[in-house]
Amino acid sequence: MAQIVLVRGDITAQEVDAIVNAANSSLMGGGGVDGAIHRRGGPAILEECKRIRAAQYPDGLPTGKAVATTAGNLPAKWVIHTVGPVYARESDPASLLASCHTEALRVADELGAKTVAFPAISTGVYGYPTGEAAPVAMEAVLTADSAVEEVRFVLFDADAYEAFERVLRSEED
Numbered sequence: 001m002a003q004i005v006l007v008r009g010d011i012t013a014q015e016v017d018a019i020v021n022a023a024n025s026s027l028m029g030g031g032g033v034d035g036a037i038h039r040r041g042g043p044a045i046l047e048e049c050k051r052i053r054a055a056q057y058p059d060g061l062p063t064g065k066a067v068a069t070t071a072g073n074l075p076a077k078w079v080i081h082t083v084g085p086v087y088a089r090e091s092d093p094a095s096l097l098a099s100c101h102t103e104a105l106r107v108a109d110e111l112g113a114k115t116v117a118f119p120a121i122s123t124g125v126y127g128y129p130t131g132e133a134a135p136v137a138m139e140a141v142l143t144a145d146s147a148v149e150e151v152r153f154v155l156f157d158a159d160a161y162e163a164f165e166r167v168l169r170s171e172e173d
């Protein structure tokens with residue numbers, strides 16, 4: 001089971017093997033984490049996303065699935081793109097959010113990545129209440145059967161950090 005670390009900061013600055021992107025199904029970039037990763041990672045990431053779309057996912061990456069690309073100019077080696085659930089649109093957003101984490105860890109294992117950084121997937125534009133997302137994300141990582149040694153949740157703002165910290169503390173009690 002991976003060691004879980006909480007970090008307050010910018011996921012694009014993390015010196016880990018793989019960072020997870022809160023993408024959309026087009027894989028063509030966007031705002032939030034997606035925008036930051038493409039902006040700092042550079043065009044090589046988008047080039048690989050286009051190849052993945054053409055070769056594997058012509059209709060887009062389904063919610064809950066994950067694919068890997070280079071990390072371009074980022075300190076990490078790979079970006080693992082996953083599509084989180086749009087909270088208001090899904091009848092069972094929790095299982096899809098859990099799938100984002102277990103699928104990302106499965107891809108990380110395929111790559112041989114030992115350290116992986118996750119953002120708070122779906123808690124921005126996709127409207128997943130952070131207090132509900134944090135336990136789902138944490139549980140999915142804690143129960144995943146993965147060779148990843150360290151999972152970092154990289155939280156951009158204080159509220160998200162506190163939400164994840166509450167869950168981590170309750171896991172340790």
Ligand code: APR
Pocket residue numbers: 009010011012022023024029030031032033034035036084119120121122123124125126127154155156157160
């Ligand atoms: N590092 C870490 N976390 C970040 C960063 C960053 N650089 N930028 C934003 N965040 C946080 C947000 O504060 C939020 O808590 O990541 C969380 C996820 O927010 P979004 O990036 O909006 O992702 P999501 O809610 O999954 O929506 C995905 O947004 O950017 C578009 O193309 C993306 O359509 C997709 C949608």
